[in-house]
Amino acid sequence: MSLPRSPFTLPSSLGRKIFLAALLFAFPASAQQLPPEQAALKAHVQFLASDSLRGREAGTRDYDIAAEYVAAQMEGIGLKPGGEQGWLQPVGLVTYRPAKKAKWTLTRGGTAIPLQFGIDFVNQGIPTTPDFTAEGQVVFAGYGLVYPEGKRDDYRGLDVRGKIVALYAGVPAGLPDDVAAHLGDDDQKARLAQARGAKAVIILESIERRAEFPIEAMAPYYNYERTSWVAPDGKAHSVAPGAPVVGYVGQAGAEKLFAGSRIKWRDVLGAERRGTRLPTGPLVGTLKLAASTRVATKRSSNVVGILEGSDAALRSEYLVVSAHLDHVGVGEPEKGDRIYNGAMDNAAGIATMLEVARTFQASGQRPRRSILFVALTAEEKGLVGSSYFAAQPGLPTGSSLVADINLDMPILTFAMQDIVVLGGERSSLGATYAAAAATEGLKVVPDPAPEEMFFIRSDHYSFVQAGIPAVSIDTGPGGPGAAAQQDFLANHYHKPSDDMALPIDWATAVKFTRVNYAAARAVADADARPRWNKGDFFGVQFGGHGAR
8 A cells, every 4th residue: 555755854864964953952051951961861852742743643744753853863873774765664554443333133043133232232443354244153262361381271172263252351360460461452362263263253241341341331432543554465454354353242242142052141250250260162143243444544654773783693683772752642631731742751762762872882882783773653552663663674684683672651750779671571681681770780670560561551562472572661669769650650641741841860861771771782792692581471472582
């Protein structure tokens, strides 16, 4: 699918250098009051989080200007362009939503039983097949889990080939937090169903899900917009295009689906209450599904700079240092302010990435492995830019990605005493970061809020799903950290007040940069590439190096 070029381009290297020179002097008064390392970080954040960029929403001119800024900085640092169009890797964004309320019908014993939208079910959009229909027998496969390595298989004894699979929302108690967050995702459930031959998936409302967000409350928002990326075949990327999630079935609708079957819906609910295994098996009757989807496209881009490795034997192995460039744009006003500037989320991450790259160049010692510095688009729309890059990195033949260090929303409003390495316990990157943090007198501590599921909410998760050891780095809760982070999440996260008025500690920002440089340097110069811990769930699930 042909996509339009950005309306904001600087066609020449000279143009970018002029642009860079202008930006370097954009905020001279405040920057000159700080030591040079702090001033450099502040200048990046101050420009990217300025009102003039209107929140950097992916797919807008405001984001494109931010992308050109990053490209200009990369050129000034001395990186080489790594995109298909110079510094830019075009990413086609597909936005989609249900076009109308669908009609679903259950047939049993020759009698058609219409299901009622908003009570029995709600449909969702399917971008890969805008006019989707499916008809067939329904098989209930419980939570639809396969974990770990065959020890639990909810599909055991079931034949779902060519069937519609009904799956219970959520996951049972007792799974590790990261694993529960991953397996509880509807698309991941559909991926497992597709692998076993299913043709469609519906999600059934659990007791827990109903208590959180009942289907009647969901119905008015059924047509919310979602985003994916354009695959090489011109279609929207989907985790399970052959067995898409067609919609959600409420408890009233589930009662109708299970009527007359060996498995009783009351027994399913009872098993959830008791915490025991859900009964599974085929249901009686034929279900006819439909989903009509409205699809639109727009363009955005990742920004890619390359620092080539010096070791002939290792330079084809690429470390990625990533940070998302987008934020949520212009939205509902708070105290008269409609611009969601995104200073911590994630101008601070981009600033750190750029200064890590500058530190490599200033050292005068090229890394042994090559490094890709990547400013990612559309993280706020569902990790879209990172998903595209992990699938389509555009590397030379024979090259590979060996690790990702991701920098997302480091909260820099206090004197940092420790750091959090999301995913560090799953691969050799954890030990690398522990050593890097120690050089700054810091410790690595566990995620203080695993219930927030940050592991699957940041761009490193896209690399994890590609089998690549990956971590996302944040400041820790030590000392004043916990209170500062709680204040940010409660009062500034995804709000207009995430701006330069925050009490940013630029000395902490410099220390955070040094830790990430030390870790990146260690990964890039090590004799051995990073590896998953043996038997790690994600490493095994996605065929990662060292996991088996």
